[in-house]
Amino acid sequence: MLSRKSAWLWLVEKEWRELLVSRAWWVLLVLMGPLVGVSFIGAVRTYAEVSGLGGTAAGVGEALSPLVGVWAPTFSACELVAVFLLPFVAIRLMGGDRQSGALKIESQQGMSAFARVAAKAGVLAVGWIVASAAPLVAILLWKSYGGTLYAPELATIAIGHLLNAGLTIALAAAAASMTEHPSTAAVVTLSVTVGTWIVNFIAAVQGGIWEKVSSYTPTAMVAEFQHGLLRVDMVLIALALVMGGLALAAIWIRIGVALRRRVFESLALSALITIVVTACSLVSASWDLSENRMNSFSEGDEQALLQIHTPLRIEAHLAAEDPRRSDLERKALAKLRRVMPDVRVQYISATSTGLFEQTSPHYGEIWYEMAGRKEMSRVTTAEGVLETIYALAGVAAPAEDEESIFRGHPLAVPPNGAALVFYGIWPTVIIAVGVLLKRRST
Amino acid sequence: MTKSSNTSNNAAALLRIEGITKTFGHTRALSDVSFSIRPGEVLGLIGPNGAGKTTLFECLTGVLPADSGTISRSEKLIPLRDRSSFLFYLPDGITPWPAQSVRWMLDFIVGFFGGPASLRDDVIQRLDLRPLLNSPIGTLSKGQRKRALLAAGLLTPQPVLLADEPFDGLDLRQTREVAQALRTYAASGRTLFLSIHQITDAARVCDRFVLLSGGRVRGEGTVGELSAAASSKHTGESPNGLEEVFLALT
Numbered sequence: 001m002l003s004r005k006s007a008w009l010w011l012v013e014k015e016w017r018e019l020l021v022s023r024a025w026w027v028l029l030v031l032m033g034p035l036v037g038v039s040f041i042g043a044v045r046t047y048a049e050v051s052g053l054g055g056t057a058a059g060v061g062e063a064l065s066p067l068v069g070v071w072a073p074t075f076s077a078c079e080l081v082a083v084f085l086l087p088f089v090a091i092r093l094m095g096g097d098r099q100s101g102a103l104k105i106e107s108q109q110g111m112s113a114f115a116r117v118a119a120k121a122g123v124l125a126v127g128w129i130v131a132s133a134a135p136l137v138a139i140l141l142w143k144s145y146g147g148t149l150y151a152p153e154l155a156t157i158a159i160g161h162l163l164n165a166g167l168t169i170a171l172a173a174a175a176a177s178m179t180e181h182p183s184t185a186a187v188v189t190l191s192v193t194v195g196t197w198i199v200n201f202i203a204a205v206q207g208g209i210w211e212k213v214s215s216y217t218p219t220a221m222v223a224e225f226q227h228g229l230l231r232v233d234m235v236l237i238a239l240a241l242v243m244g245g246l247a248l249a250a251i252w253i254r255i256g257v258a259l260r261r262r263v264f265e266s267l268a269l270s271a272l273i274t275i276v277v278t279a280c281s282l283v284s285a286s287w288d289l290s291e292n293r294m295n296s297f298s299e300g301d302e303q304a305l306l307q308i309h310t311p312l313r314i315e316a317h318l319a320a321e322d323p324r325r326s327d328l329e330r331k332a333l334a335k336l337r338r339v340m341p342d343v344r345v346q347y348i349s350a351t352s353t354g355l356f357e358q359t360s361p362h363y364g365e366i367w368y369e370m371a372g373r374k375e376m377s378r379v380t381t382a383e384g385v386l387e388t389i390y391a392l393a394g395v396a397a398p399a400e401d402e403e404s405i406f407r408g409h410p411l412a413v414p415p416n417g418a419a420l421v422f423y424g425i426w427p428t429v430i431i432a433v434g435v436l437l438k439r440r441s442t
Numbered sequence: 443m444t445k446s447s448n449t450s451n452n453a454a455a456l457l458r459i460e461g462i463t464k465t466f467g468h469t470r471a472l473s474d475v476s477f478s479i480r481p482g483e484v485l486g487l488i489g490p491n492g493a494g495k496t497t498l499f500e501c502l503t504g505v506l507p508a509d510s511g512t513i514s515r516s517e518k519l520i521p522l523r524d525r526s527s528f529l530f531y532l533p534d535g536i537t538p539w540p541a542q543s544v545r546w547m548l549d550f551i552v553g554f555f556g557g558p559a560s561l562r563d564d565v566i567q568r569l570d571l572r573p574l575l576n577s578p579i580g581t582l583s584k585g586q587r588k589r590a591l592l593a594a595g596l597l598t599p600q601p602v603l604l605a606d607e608p609f610d611g612l613d614l615r616q617t618r619e620v621a622q623a624l625r626t627y628a629a630s631g632r633t634l635f636l637s638i639h640q641i642t643d644a645a646r647v648c649d650r651f652v653l654l655s656g657g658r659v660r661g662e663g664t665v666g667e668l669s670a671a672a673s674s675k676h677t678g679e680s681p682n683g684l685e686e687v688f689l690a691l692t
Contacts, residue, residue, distance in 0.1 A: 010553040014539070021541035101536025104505050105594075109555055110526040256504040256522070441543070 008115055011106070015093065015123040020437060024092045028085040029131055029430045035077040036134040037422020043073040044142070044415040051410035063408040065292045066142070067153045072226040074138050078161045079222050081131070082168045087189040090124050090172035094249065095182045103255065113250040117177075121169055121246055128165040132158070134426065141418055148409040152289035153228040160225020163238040164218050170245025177252035193218075205352045207320035216281070228290025236280035244273040286338055292406035295335060300398030301386055302339050308370075308393045311342040315367040318347060319354025324380045328366070332385035368392050456481040456633055457520075457528065457602065462511030464494075464501050464657075471497045472657045475511070479602060479635055484628045486648030487637040488688060494657040495637040496534065499604045503531035530555075532595035534606035534637075537587060540580025544571060544590045547579060548597060557597040565593045568623040570616075584611035592620060602633045609643045621647040645684040655692035 019025055047069040094117075097103040106116065135158075143149060168189075175188040196217040203214035214220055221234050251257075251265045288295040296302065314333070318325035325347065337343055350357055357363040366385075368375045370392045377388045390397045455478035462475040471494045479485055487495050500506035502513065504522050513520045513528075520528060539547060548566070552559045566572055569589045574582065582590060588611045595603050608624070609617045624647055628634050638644040644651065651668060653661040661668045665684050672681045672690035681690045 007554050007556065010550060014542075014550055014554070017542060017546070018539070097538075100538045100540055101533055102538030104500075104531070104533050104536065105538055106554070107505060108503060108526045108530055110523075256500075256507055258507040 007109060007111060008119060011111070011116060011119045012123060015120050016126075018093055018096065019089075019123050019127050021441070022089060022092050024085075024089045025127055026430065026434045028081060028089055029434075030427050031085065032077070032081055032131045032134040033137075033422045033426030033430070035080060036074060036138055037418060037426070039077045040070070040074040040135075040138040040141070040422070041415045041418045043070045044145070044413075044418065047410075048412050048414055051412040053412035053414065063292070063406060064410050065290070065294070065406070066147060066409060066411075067150070067157075067226075067228050067290050067292070068294070070142060070147070071154060071157055075135055075157050075161055075226065078132065078135060079164060079219075082128075082161070082165045083193055083218075086124075086128065086165060086168045087172045087193075088186060089127065090169045091176045091182050091185045091189065093120050093124060094173045094176035095179075095185055098176075098180075098253075099182065103253065107253070107255060113254045114247060117173060117246050117250045117253065121166075121173060124169045125162070125166065128162070128169075132161070134422070137421060137426070138418075141415070141421065145411060145413040145416070147411050147413075150291040153291055156225050156228050156230050156289045159230070159235075160222050163225075163235065163242070164222050166242040167218050167238060167245070170242040170249070173249035174245045174252070177249040203320075205320055207347055207349075207352075211320075212281075216277075227295055228288060229295040230287045230289055232285040233280050233283040236283060237277050240273060240276045240280060244269060244276075284337070284341055288338070292408070296338065297335050297382065297386065298398070298401065299404055300401050304390065304395050304398050305336070305339045305386075307395055308340065308389070309342075310371045310393065311344070312340060312389065312392075313369040314343065314345045315369070316345065316347050317349065317360075317362050317365045317367075319349035319357060320347070320352050322349075322354040324364070328380040328385070332380070332382045335382065336385070336389075454478075454480050456515065458514045459502065460512050460514070462498065462501055463509045464497055464506070465509055470657055472501065472508070475654070475657070475659050477652045477659055477662045479633060480650070481601075481633055482628060482631055483649045484624060484634045484636065484647055486644040486651045487635065487654060488641060488644050488651050488684075489637075489639065489654035490692075491639060493654045495639070495654055496606055497657075498654065499531050499606055499635075499637060500533075503529045503604060505531060505533075526600070528600055529602045529604060530595060530598040530600040531604040532591055532606060532608075534610060536591070537580055538591075541578055543576050543578055544582070544593075545575040547590065547594055551594045551597045555598045555600075557599045561597060565596050565623075568626065569593045569596075569620065585613065585616055588612060589616070589620065592624075596623075596627055596632070601631075602635060604635045604637070606637045607639065608636050609638065609640065617643060618646075641685045641688055651684070653688060653691055660691045661687075 047064065047066070050064060050069070097106060139149065139154065171192055172185065172189050175185040175192075176182065179185045179188060196219065199210065200214045200217055200219060203210035216234065216237050221238060224231060224234060247269055248266060251262050251269065254262065286295075297305065316325065316328060318328065333343070333345055349363075350360075354363065364378050366377050366380070368377070368388050370389075373392055375388050375392045377384060379385065379388070387397065457479045459478065460476045462472050463470070464472040475494075475498060487498065489495050497506065501508035501511070502525070504525050513525060515528070539550075542550075548562060551557055552562060566575070569592060571590060571593055574586055574590060577586075579587065579590060588608070592605065592608055595605055609620065612620060621643070624634055624636070636644070636648065638648075645665070650664050651662070652659060653668065661671055663671070665687065668684075668687045668691065669681055672687050675690065681687045
């Protein structure tokens with residue numbers, strides 16, 4: 001008898017063959033090129049214009065970073081594909097065995113259900129990496145234009161999108177295993193995705209606990225990675241959710257186990273995942289891998305803030321939908337939390353928009369409290385926040401370091417040849433390879 | 443069935459199945475099903491449509507959860523997780539891996555289950571699969587698919603093969619050829635348990651029979667044993683042939 005490892009490799013090979021004959025995967029591959037292309041071409045054109053192409057005033061694009069200007073929009077096509085196309089590929093691979101009857105045969109091998117699900121998930125992940133050749137082509141084109149590349153930030157984006165794809169695969173796997181028909185699984189998968197969007201919307205309107213929850217939705221996670229920020233809590237939570245989704249799928253593909261037991265096991269697993277996710281959310285380590293340090297204060301400011309060990313309390317009288325609040329969060333507080341672990345922020349508002357609170361005497365105030373001393377400011381910029389904190393802590397503000405300021409990589413070159421590559425060559429090559437493989441297999 | 447016949451069944455049994463019960467909602471599909479499987483025999487599971495034949499196969503192999511019941515070997519219970527070492531169930535009416543070729547499927551079965559690779563060519567020849575080896579499974583006719591899946595079942599390593607309606611979709615000549623092939627593999631030591639609703643087909647290939655009707659076992663034994671049981675039940679003349687026996691006992 002062959003070893004268990006060999007049997008698993010047989011299964012992996014089988015799943016790979018099933019992926020290769022999946023039309024859904026080939027459609028995903030064909031569409032990935034034009035979708036990445038349209039994003040890349042638009043981004044490069046805008047980047048070139050801001051950099052001075054077409055008579056833009058010199059100096060406008062001086063601090064331009066390819067991360068935000070080119071790669072975030074280019075890779076956003078991957079997010080689109082992961083949300084709207086990848087679930088169907090995953091459901092086809094995960095649920096196909098149940099539809100064809102192969103599940104009844106494979107389940108008699110004695111291999112653990114998780115090993116079987118892992119084989120499928122692994123093949124789907126490889127399938128996603130193959131599809132990711134489209135953004136890789138964009139990177140090569142950018143390099144050929146004379147653009148600069150900063151590998152750590154590109155790697156961070158790629159990791160973010162791989163985790164996002166992993167979440168989609170795990171979700172689709174669980175849905176395909178728990179439902180009888182692929183169409184039901186597709187509805188469930190898309191419903192969960194839409195559900196995360198609703199959470200984001202509620203968070204934007206109501207703030208509070210929803211804000212915390214929404215920061216771990218796939219959309220928010222991808223946004224963080226697209227800014228070059230590698231947060232350990234997000235990586236751990238994404239991995240926990242991926243493993244949880246696959247484990248749930250493994251519970252439900254055991255068709256020979258009584259329904260009641262599977263329900264109990266699912267509930268126990270959900271409780272375990274909740275505990276793990278909550279524990280992971282307490283991890284605060286992160287790395288800003290963007291070249292322009294867009295998620296961090298300057299090194300001088302960080303050194304100065306590290307000298308402050310007293311807990312800091314911030315009370316901001318700003319409504320959830322007030323643009324000043326998002327300014328304060330994005331430009332100052334998110335960076336502050338990365339340097340000062342003991343920062344507690346509390347938002348106070350009577351309404352979600354703040355529109356009718358403007359006349360309130362305290363609306364817009366931001367109170368800082370440190371070791372019994374209090375200071376109030378209404379400034380929401382990073383400089384303003386830091387100034388207040390330095391004053392409160394009695395720490396001298398560092399001198400501005402001209403050397404460390406990111407000067408940007410402007411590139412006034414149009415996206416020559418990109419349209420031909422993404423709209424012509426890419427689909428042609430994919431279709432040709434698909435036809436060739438089909439002929440070889442028959 | 444009498445206690446003494448049970449004892450003699452147990453003595454020669456490869457596997458002893460006892461008290462298998464399965465309900466779907468308020469419908470009892472199987473009710474306290476008990477019988478034995480002897481080594482190297484071709485055992486036929488006979489019953490009308492809806493008798494519970496497929497449900498019984500799926501419960502035995504753990505593809506479907508049974509409400510109760512046990513399988514034992516030499517008086518030792520076989521836990522559910524270990525049943526895949528003894529039993530392989532070949533379902534009816536499935537088209538697994540429809541885009542893959544028959545050749546690949548046979549290789550996969552041998553590799554994935556650790557089946558006897560040495561038997562591969564013989565199975566292909568006996569079931570006349572050589573012309574179909576490169577055909578995708580999804581393009582095969584019902585009869586062709588049945589033969590290909592039977593080949594897959596015969597290439598699994600478990601000592602007992604449970605095949606659901608192995609002759610369904612086969613013409614007369616193919617039925618005879620497949621029956622001959624099955625008898626050959628049984629003669630070489632493989633135990634076969636075949637669910638068959640066509641009694642004439644069952645009589646052609648099986649050594650012993652389990653009669654199932656309404657989810658209950660109505661009889662177990664050879665045609666002669668079942669005939670004797672039927673005549674004692676009806677205190678009249680002995681029924682002639684398996685069909686008569688079946689009608690008398692169910």
